[in-house]
Amino acid sequence: MKLTWMLSAIMAATLVLAPGCSDEGGGGTKRPAPPAAEVIDTSNAVLAQKTSFSEDDIRHFLNRTHFGIRQEDVDLIQEMGLSAYLDERLNFHLAANVEYTALTEIPDQRFPEYDDVSRWWLHIMARTENPLQEAVALFWHDHFGVSQEVLAAQNRYYILNFIKLLRAGGAGNLRDFLFDVSTAPAMLEFLDGVRSPRRSPNENFAREFWELYTLGVDNGYTQDDIVEAARAFTGFRSRTDVPQNQYFIEYDIDRHDTGDKSFFGRTLTGRSGTDGVNEYMDVIDITLEERPAAEFICRKIFEWFCYVNPPQTLVDEMAAQLRADNYELAPLLKTLFMSAAFYSDEGKAGIVKSPIDLVIGFIRTTELEYEMGTISWRVQLAGQHPCLPPSVNGWPTGRLWLSADSMIQRANALQSSIVYRDYQEINGFSVERMLPPGDSPTALGVVDHIATLMRIQLTNPEAATCAQYLNTSRDANGVETADPFDASNPDHVDERVRGLLWILGQHPSYQVR
């Protein structure tokens, strides 16, 4: 059987989806049409809560927030109900066993090597039972774009603690979270908080605090405001523990400007002694009270998990809830993940996956894990090295993830999943989990099953091409012969199913979540 006919068949078929018809969720023509969407009035209350969720909705939710889909997670949510599931999974304080096993990636936690923390976090992402926690933490890692680039062997442990903080606090109280992040050693080092004595306050953190973390560019603050806030942020400094050969950060009450500060039409009454550090919280409170910080952060959360450029009314609704909940993030996230907007056509239209979304998602869905140092290297080549965002503003996202080079690197990152057979055997991972249940599945049945798990909708010709691939062997001279796929033949599974996964991993629909 030659490939030529397949290619021409595909080229002849140009599929145009009807408006309102989701481009996701099916795996071929045999799948019944998805049930009609529930009728909800989205004209005003776009955060209106859905009360029932189709299987397609659940797959969309997982794909968007869990680094890909696992069938057991689909089953679990159908059993528990999404509401109860979210109540359980938005509690980030339940340390999973993986927290401890992942520490094998950091031989010496006092002195992490350059790539240790990245490997440690990728290990957690790949194996955790609660990927929602890591997906939320990755959002905050992008939002607070702190990079370990400014750290050295003596203080690289700051970034480990910083990532732990993002993971623990990502669905906690926003007010507390802002305080913890602002005073974290990694942040103090990164944005010069430790180089900001009262006689010459450094404006770096004050500016980014409003520009990037709470308000947005030029959104309601002036240079004079920045100067005042910078005074409130004075006091920290870096010290060296000589015997330990480590740096650490302390609050030095003599470096803090104890005078009153004035911005946003408010006066911040100066604090002295160790109480001075609470001026960080004063600035946070005044910002939250006087400026649309809740709106700014809600918009970013929405755009990360749902779609870009939401209507302002929707953002206002989220912000109102955040304020009403006293800045608790978990209820806000739950509302978002159960909202009509999240499951609307726009909500399902697709956001470009980052390299970590793609690679960790592929690994979680297929179980084709590989060695963490190689994963870290691969996602770095594709443009996203954990702990090393390229700017204080995080990563350039959306279509900026996509380039000629990054697509080759994505394909190669997935190829590592395909070729690490020995590692997978030792760790008990098998590609057979990607086969549909039951005996003797057909090639088309395998294609359909895998496409569903990967949330790729294939056209009929595409599915036929993939099935044909499973039914074809090719010799060293490039001669192709018909050779029907046999799921009980380990060689077929090892070669062709893995190959199909690599092919579908490059499908345009798999580049979006």
Added chain:
Amino acid sequence: MKKHTATDHARRNFLRLGVAGAAGLALGPLFGGPKGSEIKVQAAPITGMKRLIVYMMRGGNDGLNTLVPINLNSYYDRRTGLAIAASTALDLNSGPAATQDYMLHPSLANVATAYRDGDVAFIQGAGYPNENLSHFTSEDIWGYGVRGNFSTLGIPISGWIARYADLYTTTGTGVVSIGQGRPKELVGANTAQPLILQDLEGFELNPDWAHQNNQPLREEIVQSLVAGRAWDGARADAAAATEQGYALSAQVQAAVDNFTSTETYGGGRQAKHVKGIAQLIQAGFDTQIFFTGQGGFDTHSTQSDGHSDLLTTFDGGLGSLIADLKTMSLWDDTVILVFSEFGRRNYVNGSGGTDHGHGNTMMVMGGGVTGGLYGPEPTNTDLDAEFLDYGVDFRTVYKQVIQNHLGRDPSAIFPEMQDIDVSPGAFI
């Protein structure tokens, strides 16, 4: 050997697809750029176009030990054990730009030759106002080409080469970076998508080594899936990028395989990056700006040997590149610009090295460059201070190269320039 087999298969099959019409060699802009601007990579260098090669010495190159002020007593007084003796340094006292006041570090034989040919401009005191001693911050300033805040300028964060690419390139290969991670210079492009490679050889699809017979089949199917329907939204962007990735990687691998040169480039990883530039040029890439560089210049301790090795690596690659450009008759149309995020202190520290400094020496080379010395020349008094202050805004150098060499209006690329223009005078 196996690797090449797979590559050859991939390339042959790619060409087959091209004939079938699923994907051609024509490379347009990645995201919705102007139509009709598609180019084909030809098998020979494009003539009649200007090229700029930007080379970063990462870590803070010691400019005083690069271009050595041999007549300044303070230089020798303050750098005991580290200063370059005139007896070992390389002469610059012949040719159209002859100088008796400076000599070159002994590792820079090719730079010295080019200087004597009148093809090198040294621009001393290059930097920016309110110097910052952090590698990280200073790299940002050089890379973005912005000293203040983007918010004040009202533009998104982006590198100066990215802004150039948005304005003046129309293909996916208009600006190319090799081996530098994701340099600040190239991030944040709005419409252009710079080609950012870690090395040319790595820009190639890896096969499933255990089952190579089917690898070409898999690659064909991916390309057919991508090209087989009209995508919309983010999927269209992904499809375009994949299509371009498959096409460009094949072209880059062909450039590597078909490259002919008698030059060695000094060997090693660094040499491959510089050689990669010559390979792409020779293969007919339409690249206007290349970016590459070399790390390790942060010589805080026992600097002498380390710095010599760094400059030897630099000079070896550079000499081969110049030779290949001359062989291709492109030297007159090429400018090589060398910079570092800052210079180093005027004096040797307690560890036989030097700490972070301010102003520094940039090098601009090319057949069209008016060789010589530009910018403020240091005096004994200057060297008795802690830092060499900046006297030339580095952006005026970039601006001049863009204006006079590349023939483009640089004003939109450096929007801050009006307030802080301190220029070294015309060198090209």
